[in-house]
């Protein structure tokens with residue numbers, strides 16, 4: 131585990147110039163701070179949020195500093211609305227380069243209290259927290275696997291930055307749904323990153339402790355009084371670093387913001403014992419083959435680009451020469467006939 135200073139978090143800022151960032155929940159809190167940070171370094175921002183007033187304000191703020199941005203009303207639980215969000219990015223800016231499934235809510239409903247209907251039977255509990263924090267995130271990630279690859283060129287910066295929480299690692303008491311959703315988000319990142327890396331796409335997850343944003347209920351803020359919170363600007367910078375780091379080996383990492391101190395980067399899982407060791411060896415071998423095949427394909431493509439026209443000319447010449455040699459008697463005869471006819 132290594133720590134990253136605030137300055138280092140912006141070390142790769144030159145890579146985001148002109149990139150297209152799609153962010154859900156960009157109207158407030160972490161999302162707003164992140165949108166403004168990317169815009170300050172020349173990225174084009176596309177916000178999808180339920181809070182249209184907040185989203186419009188962020189876009190206006192970005193335009194005021196000379197940046198480019200757009201917003202669309204988007205409820206992340208509605209797949210079709212997320213499709214419209216990504217379509218807007220492509221229509222307006224031509225591509226999607228960085229995807230941040232950030233929209234989230236805290237614990238909604240009372241999971242531990244069973245409600246009953248008029249017949250005295252338990253009523254299905256609300257799963258709204260999971261619908262937003264898990265299904266919404268899955269929809270965004272699913273669409274990212276397609277839209278990030280549209281118009282993708284070699285060595286393009288492409289990333290997905292998930293927003294987990296300290297609750298991805300430790301549970302929040304009385305936050306079963308929230309903790310479950312954030313543990314799940316970490317799992318999605320861990321599952322997705324090895325495959326996406328073979329396609330040149332970085333995938334990381336950011337895990338902040340409590341910060342002073344609207345998602346934290348006042349009652350919790352009171353309980354936390356006097357405890358150092360995670361600064362919002364640092365969360366945005368961690369997201370920025372997660373998206374822009376040039377080192378592909380840090381894909382699969384988790385960024386921990388445990389208090390008001392520096393960001394810690396937890397490297398990708400190295401859990402390789404027993405059956406996992408075997409599977410890992412096979413997976414590594416398969417990945418190496420994939421990368422090898424890709425590298426050879428690029429090699430032959432380049433060799434063909436350089437030598438292809440020449441080789442084609444040689445082949446055509448040889449084929450024509452062979453045909454001429456095989457028919458030399460007929461050619462000789464035709465030529466002499468023609469000369470004889472011209473002479474007489």
Ligand SMILES: NC(=O)c1ccc[n+]([C@@H]2O[C@H](COP(=O)([O-])OP(=O)(O)OC[C@H]3O[C@@H](n4cnc5c(N)ncnc54)[C@H](O)[C@@H]3O)[C@@H](O)[C@H]2O)c1
Nearest residue numbers: 155158159160180181205206233234295340341343344345
């Ligand atoms: N603030 C913290 O203490 C903290 C700590 C760890 C992780 N997080 C995570 O960070 C992310 C951002 O939270 P925040 O602190 O900025 O909160 P926030 O309340 O300030 O912002 C959340 C944004 O998501 C939007 N949103 C909510 N439901 C939506 C939906 N269904 N569709 C579209 N947009 C929706 C809201 O309108 C809002 O703009 C969340 O995923 C949250 O779980 C927050």
